[in-house]
Amino acid sequence: xxxxADTPQQRERATTIFEKSVPGRRAFVPPGxxxxxxxxxxxxxxxxxxxxxxxxxxxxxxxxxxxxxRMSRRNFDLDAGFYPLGSCTMKHNPKLHERLAGLPGNxxxxxxxxxxxxxxxxxxxxxxxxxxxxxxxLRAVSLQPSAGSHGELAGVLLARAYHEDRGDARRTRVLxxxxxxxTNPATVSMAGYEVVKVGTSGDGGVDIEDLRSKADDTIAxxxxxxxxxxxxxxxxIEEITRIARDCGAVAYYDGANLNAIMGISRPGDxxxxxxxxxxxxxxxxxxxxxxxxxxxxxxxxxxAPYLPVPTVVRREGGDPQFDLDFDRPKSIGRLRGFHGNYGxxxxxxxxxxxxxxxxxxxxxxxxxLNANYLLARLKEVxxxxxxxxxxxxxxxxxxxxxxxxxxxxxxxTLDLAKRLLDHGYHPPTVYFPLLVEEALLIEPTETxxxxxxxxxxxxxxxxxxEAAEDPAIALHAPYTTPVRRLDEATAxxxxxxxxxxx
Amino acid sequence: xxxxxSLTDADxxxxxxxxxxxSIDDLFEVVPEALRLDRALNLPGGLSEQDVEAHLRAMASxxxxxxxxxxxxxxxxxxxxxxxxxxxxxxxxxxxxxYTPYQPEVSQGGLQLMFEYxxxxxxxxxxxxxxxxxxEGPSALASAGYLAKLANGRSRLVISxxxxxxxxxxxxxxxxxxxxxxxxxxxxxxxxxLDVLAEAVDVDTAAVFVQQPNFLGAIEDIAxxxxxxxxxxxLSVCACDPMTLGVLRPPxxxxxxxxxxxxxxxxxxxxxxxxxxxxxAATEEHLRRMPxxxxxxxxxxxxxxxxxxxxQTREQHIRRERATHNICTAQVLNALxxxxxxxxxxxxxxxxxxxxxxRRSDYARRALSELDGVSTLxxxxxxxxxxxxxxxxxxxxxxxxxxxxxxxxxxxxTDYPEYGDGLLVAITERRSRAxxxxxxEVVGHAVSELSRPAQAGVAR
Numbered sequence: 008x009x010x011x012a013d014t015p016q017q018r019e020r021a022t023t024i025f026e027k028s029v030p031g032r033r034a035f036v037p038p039g040x041x042x043x044x045x046x047x048x049x050x051x052x053x054x055x056x057x058x059x060x061x062x063x064x065x066x067x068x069x070x071x072x073x074x075x076x077r078m079s080r081r082n083f084d085l086d087a088g089f090y091p092l093g094s095c096t097m098k099h100n101p102k103l104h105e106r107l108a109g110l111p112g113n114x115x116x117x118x119x120x121x122x123x124x125x126x127x128x129x130x131x132x133x134x135x136x137x138x139x140x141x142x143x144x145l146r147a148v149s150l151q152p153s154a155g156s157h158g159e160l161a162g163v164l165l166a167r168a169y170h171e172d173r174g175d176a177r178r179t180r181v182l183x184x185x186x187x188x189x190t191n192p193a194t195v196s197m198a199g200y201e202v203v204k205v206g207t208s209g210d211g212g213v214d215i216e217d218l219r220s221k222a223d224d225t226i227a228x229x230x231x232x233x234x235x236x237x238x239x240x241x242x243x244i245e246e247i248t249r250i251a252r253d254c255g256a257v258a259y260y261d262g263a264n265l266n267a268i269m270g271i272s273r274p275g276d277x278x279x280x281x282x283x284x285x286x287x288x289x290x291x292x293x294x295x296x297x298x299x300x301x302x303x304x305x306x307x308x309x310x311a312p313y314l315p316v317p318t319v320v321r322r323e324g325g326d327p328q329f330d331l332d333f334d335r336p337k338s339i340g341r342l343r344g345f346h347g348n349y350g351x352x353x354x355x356x357x358x359x360x361x362x363x364x365x366x367x368x369x370x371x372x373x374x375x376l377n378a379n380y381l382l383a384r385l386k387e388v389x390x391x392x393x394x395x396x397x398x399x400x401x402x403x404x405x406x407x408x409x410x411x412x413x414x415x416x417x418x419x420t421l422d423l424a425k426r427l428l429d430h431g432y433h434p435p436t437v438y439f440p441l442l443v444e445e446a447l448l449i450e451p452t453e454t455x456x457x458x459x460x461x462x463x464x465x466x467x468x469x470x471x472x473e474a475a476e477d478p479a480i481a482l483h484a485p486y487t488t489p490v491r492r493l494d495e496a497t498a499x500x501x502x503x504x505x506x507x508x509x
Numbered sequence: 510x511x512x513x514x515s516l517t518d519a520d521x522x523x524x525x526x527x528x529x530x531x532s533i534d535d536l537f538e539v540v541p542e543a544l545r546l547d548r549a550l551n552l553p554g555g556l557s558e559q560d561v562e563a564h565l566r567a568m569a570s571x572x573x574x575x576x577x578x579x580x581x582x583x584x585x586x587x588x589x590x591x592x593x594x595x596x597x598x599x600x601x602x603x604x605x606x607x608y609t610p611y612q613p614e615v616s617q618g619g620l621q622l623m624f625e626y627x628x629x630x631x632x633x634x635x636x637x638x639x640x641x642x643x644x645e646g647p648s649a650l651a652s653a654g655y656l657a658k659l660a661n662g663r664s665r666l667v668i669s670x671x672x673x674x675x676x677x678x679x680x681x682x683x684x685x686x687x688x689x690x691x692x693x694x695x696x697x698x699x700x701x702x703l704d705v706l707a708e709a710v711d712v713d714t715a716a717v718f719v720q721q722p723n724f725l726g727a728i729e730d731i732a733x734x735x736x737x738x739x740x741x742x743x744l745s746v747c748a749c750d751p752m753t754l755g756v757l758r759p760p761x762x763x764x765x766x767x768x769x770x771x772x773x774x775x776x777x778x779x780x781x782x783x784x785x786x787x788x789x790a791a792t793e794e795h796l797r798r799m800p801x802x803x804x805x806x807x808x809x810x811x812x813x814x815x816x817x818x819x820x821q822t823r824e825q826h827i828r829r830e831r832a833t834h835n836i837c838t839a840q841v842l843n844a845l846x847x848x849x850x851x852x853x854x855x856x857x858x859x860x861x862x863x864x865x866x867x868r869r870s871d872y873a874r875r876a877l878s879e880l881d882g883v884s885t886l887x888x889x890x891x892x893x894x895x896x897x898x899x900x901x902x903x904x905x906x907x908x909x910x911x912x913x914x915x916x917x918x919x920x921x922x923t924d925y926p927e928y929g930d931g932l933l934v935a936i937t938e939r940r941s942r943a944x945x946x947x948x949x950e951v952v953g954h955a956v957s958e959l960s961r962p963a964q965a966g967v968a969r
Contacts, residue, residue, distance in 0.1 A: 023624065042945075055758055055890070058762070060755060063633075063856045064855060065855050085602070115588075193825035197835050198687070271537055272537075272546060295605060344648075370513075382528075400536055424612070494808055504803055
């Protein structure tokens with residue numbers, strides 16, 4: 008096999024903005040001094056003053072712009088192509104939303120502005136709370152948590168507050184399925200509880216007998232995703248939440264996979280007490296390379312008194328009409344500063360307005376249709392090498408196993424993912440969920456066309472055919488990306504986590 | 510069909526046939542009958558793009574933004590100038606629309622920006638290692654409490670009452686979860702009472718938290734606080750305002766183990782409080798206990814320089830219940846605004862802005878406290894924010910001045926009942942001498958109008 012020649016991008020050595028710095032250059036021009044030039048030593052005592060300036064770059068505007076522009080071209084992004092990263096719901100981010108979030112009335116609004124002078128923002132938040140509550144069938148909503156993981160922490164702390172308020176201190180354990188997102192067990196530990204794993208049954212759902220045997224009066228909470236991380240809706244969901252509630256536990260719904268059920272089925276109706284939303288997933292906040300997101304929670308009546316402060320309320324006949332309510336004596340307290348990631352709320356609210364009730368349902372229907380269609384196409388082209396982990400109608404995503412591919416073709420899931428990069432695709436989530444060997448978790452979302460799904464399936468087919476001829480090609484992929492496979496082991500063994508000081 | 514989906518009727522039939530089902534409803538057969546929502550969601554119908562725009566524009570117009578008045582509000586978030594190049598770079602879809610760089614070969618831009626950001630935060634705070642951002646300031650501070658628990662297993666956290674009230678409250682909320690007590694140390698003359706702090710710190714203290722400048726704007730003797738913590742083997746945590754770190758001694762040089770804080774002032778919009786980012790830097794010793802993503806430098810198969818997410822065995826997706834934090838999605842786009850801003854401001858600019866704010870704050874504080882009915886709440890040195898006492902109800906003064914186009918500041922009584930007559934005034938490089946003169950004029954007028962004895966009292 009002959010390697011293609013280096014691309015121009017590959018020939019260029021990456022340099023950091025610190026390495027481009029030259030003493031004497033600058034971008035910022037300070038406003039003129041319009042007050043007396045009192046010596047700094049008269050204003051700040053010497054012991055509190057900085058001895059020498061921080062080593063920030065010295066660089067003019069044109070080179071800052073080129074630097075970040077060049078760096079941006081070393082990223083693959085959702086506007087560039089298909090991004091079927093399972094569990095992350097990489098749906099199109101409508102361009103309107105950026106314009107709306109940037110309006111001065113939103114972007115330039117100080118969070119400590121008096122409620123009477125922020126009625127538009129509080130009204131938007133209140134309407135978003137109402138809409139989210141309706142979508143999941145739980146009326147009391149806090150928008151405060153900053154991401155899904157933060158919403159999870161809020162939820163488990165709510166469970167703790169609920170039990171403590173009832174004087175029940177025995178409950179120290181939380182049930183989570185072995186398919187759970189890693190954030191679930193990590194959250195349980197941060198909330199001071201202990202994880203109890205529940206097994207998965209032959210059809211990919213919760214093992215009911217295992218659940219029943221572990222559901223006792225030491226259980227504070229059950230955390231579940233439905234559809235779960237295998238993309239499968241649990242047909243026993245009513246029984247599962249009944250078991251949790253019967254043992255006195257709070258039932259928590261991880262909303263990461265809400266995109267499969269909007270307008271179709273509601274976690275509140277399934278018997279859950281707490282739901283978190285990932286507004287950056289189902290409600291299309293751009294993912295920003297790893298945030299920002301937002302993780303509001305909606306809760307049942309029995310948990311509502313403990314919601315974080317402040318909440319946004321509408322006061323009938325009150326002035327101001329929309330207000331922040333701090334008067335919640337049983338609240339767990341604050342989880343962050345001010346009121347939450349408002350800029351994300353603007354985008355998500357705009358999205359709900361655009362789609363409406365029908366559109367949200369259609370989004371979920373098409374997300375599920377697209378996933379099942381892609382699964383069907385992949386079965387055709389890759390069914391032997393990449394069988395589906397649980398052969399059922401899936402939700403908005405599905406899991407394939409690369410175990411036969413590894414055995415028969417000598418390439419692993421990682422190699423397939425890297426070769427997909429050369430085909431211009433972002434690969435699916437790999438090696439998750441943990442219980443499927445060589446897992447590939449694929450979520451196409453509703454905003455993709457049939458042609459895109461066909462082309463992706465064909466690319467997977469082509470990679471498998473190529474591997475049957477010469478597995479070395481995939482084993483050494485990618486070839487066309489700005490850099491090739493990176494040495495992660497050395498990076499972790501000898502961490503270089505900042506530019507060395509000059 | 511909504512504007513964001515593409516399937517035609519022909520697509521749908523062909524796709525259903527390929528799947529082997531007759532209808533979309535068949536795809537949801539697994540959902541128990543009783544759980545199928547048998548009605549439409551009770552939400553308004555969908556709108557056209559132009560109608561959505563008009564609807565949200567009308568709502569935004571009901572907010573009084575920092576464009577509509579002269580804004581002296583601070584209390585943790587500040588009206589700094591955001592240079593246009595940040596808007597331009599952040600709008601690039603290559604930064605806006607990807608997710609966490611799980612595939613480093615096609616995410617070098619995002620990983621390099623994390624690395625540059627980590628370097629800039631390390632330089633600012635004077636501590637060697639930084640993560641790639643947390644949600645925002647108060648929750649970042651609370652994360653340091655969890656790190657302390659992992660580091661030394663002690664049972665108590667000691668925090669100054671001069672730390673931002675939202676951060677103190679957040680720490681109390683999460684510490685109740687991971688089973689730690691929180692002890693608050695009172696203020697004396699605008700500063701953390703170091704004598705009480707010394708009493709409060711003992712062998713059960715996991716960490717000590719202070720803020721620089723503190724919530725009242727005062728410059729603390731943070732080195733003394735770090736020393737008190739160190740003497741008892743506790744970790745020391747400094748919440749700091751990054752915009753003051755050009756002129757103030759950084760936490761690293763003052764002996765702190767951890768520096769954390771709110772990043773909004775660094776190139777991020779006000780956004781009614783978010784999204785912004787929280788920063789978190791520490792000594793080398795804590796690198797493997799840090800919360801959140803960290804980018805590390807390495808090489809590719811051909812020897813090219815590149816970056817990856819590193820030390821992932823700390824994280825929830827690998828370590829699960831033994832992770833050092835549960836965070837997954839953080840605030841990378843906001844951190845990008847932060848690092849671009851710091852590059853734009855540069856080595857000299859961060860000092861110049863700090864000095865300008867300190868001189869204008871001094872000018873404003875003198876002018877305000879010369880007014881009848883206005884006095885300083887403390888006389889400690891300040892950089893960019895200071896507190897005054899008013900001889901008139903603070904809430905009424907704020908209203909009175911707002912009607913005259915000036916937002917004069919934050920009512921301290923909201924969080925400190927003992928300072929019910931206190932007003933916290935913030936200065937940025939955007940608040941000119943003319944703005945300050947106007948502030949003095951309207952506050953003077955308001956206090957003289959409203960300070961009749963019958964109306965005096967504690968306002969919220």
